[in-house]
Amino acid sequence: MIYTCYDMVRDCRAGRAEGRSYFVSQYVPVIQKLVARYFPECAADGTLIGRLLVALDRPESSLFQSLDPAPERWFVAELRQRVLAAVEDFQGQPVPQPEIDLETLGSALEPLTMVEKQAAWLETMRYTAEEAGVLLRMDPRTVEKIRDKARERIRSCLNAWRRTLLADNGRPLGRAAALAHTEPCLADKAFLDVLDGRATWRGRDEMERHVSTCWHCIDHFCRLAEVVELLRRLTPLSEAGARPFYDVLGIPRRSEPAWKRWLR
Template sequence: MRSPGEAPERSGEEASLLLPSAWIGAFAFAEIPRSRREGSGTNGEAFMTKRIATIHDIAQACLADRREGWRAFVEGYLPLARHLLSRRFPTLAGTSMLEELFQLTRRKRGTLFDPAGTTSTSLFLLRFGDFVLGEARRRVRPAAPRCSPDRMARDLAPLPRIERQVILLALAGMTLPEIDAIVRVSAQRAQGILDAIPAELEEETAIVHTGPEGEHPLLAAIEEQRSTECLDDRIHGRALDGCLSWKAREDFERHIEGCLRCLARFTFYQELVFFQRKLETTPEEVAAILQVLDLSEGTGEHGSIRGIRRRVGRWFERIAGKGMTSEGTLRGTE
């Protein structure tokens, strides 16, 4: 029997699967039942696809062109790419756009997985969302909006911020239940907000209340309004996670009240977070994308899960001074 307060014993396999999650930069550990760890793919793939590894770990494996890294990336981001295309670009449904996106991701991995852009999940989510929308807009060029972003900002200024967000989500093709889930506004209230859009704006935006019709061209025009005073993308993640100081939070709230582009950016981030957590994919869908990518197994150490785990373990050992061995396991668990 172990004494009170003593850590429970773990098998070597269980201990090796413990890796700190960097969602909030704390020592958070997860245990995965054996039944959920087993399945198709290598042990490294099973480990990565349960999302214990951080986006930085996945990015490093993808940069090294390792199958386990690509498998984790596809499983985590295929549903999000599919959502963005289906909601904003329904005309691309049934095409090979998804496969082409991941092929392009692999070819441009040096840019998409740039270490500076994979330091946090929020930063990478927005980068990936921009990548998907950018490629889709190149294939389905949006018409010029009849309403300029500046005019829309003026027309929306008298409305409460939450009502402006509802309108932005409607322009992005979200349904009323989805708007409810993303910004916590009931479908009934959201419908009322859309029904009460000022007449001059209603004619210009032509928001369809009965369901999504795809992305409104005004959204792309709003995004292009980025100025040197717009917020860094990292701030949106910190704000949603409650990681800003009171002063920083006040500055954030004040800024998005007066900047339609940053309010649209924050709303887009909320959309991405919600759907990434909600949507799932199947092993067959993941396997199909990997087949399109024509990835070989690979057994090298640098991009392997063992190599990633060792490097992350050594990094945490340096910053904490204790608690992790060089193998990435908790001391006292072997």
């Protein structure tokens, strides 16, 4: 039988080594990628991933409480939010007010389509045009053109503007968008259906109308696109790569069946 994310959540809740070691080998690479993207200034901090794991890996950690059942993508979407919040916590600085608020951004980019806003928003998540093109299945040159248009419009709305404004304000903007949830906002499933190609926006005018004016939904869609891509490229840690993290968490060394040792 295949061991799944669902089994992991159950075992982590019970504090079992099997679940905790699966969490390490499977999702440390995700955490590493998130830290590299959102906190490049922490790249040299060799203890950060270990400290994050200690914070996340507790039976009472709500990461393993809130999902039942826990399909993997929902779990990783939740993990993403917690990793970002935990690193900010460690940094101990209050998240600054963004230099541009969602309302200003909304009115600056008002004429843009939903997809164009997604392409622009991914800049707050530090995605280059190339990378955003992969996430949105769009030609990177188109992404760049959209971003040029967005930059021009934002520049005309602000007194102080610079090219990296969206990327520099990514975290406070992301926080604000996450909090801006309203009643008509879409659930994960609607976005995942689009990302999986099970549904398109076509014919769903009402949904598209909402999403194209709602930064919470634009951010939510982009975060799920990120999760899908992270999981697509996921390579679990090897036993040797995971070992230091098992040690940090005090997960006992697994005794290997003799036949496996012979194979090595």
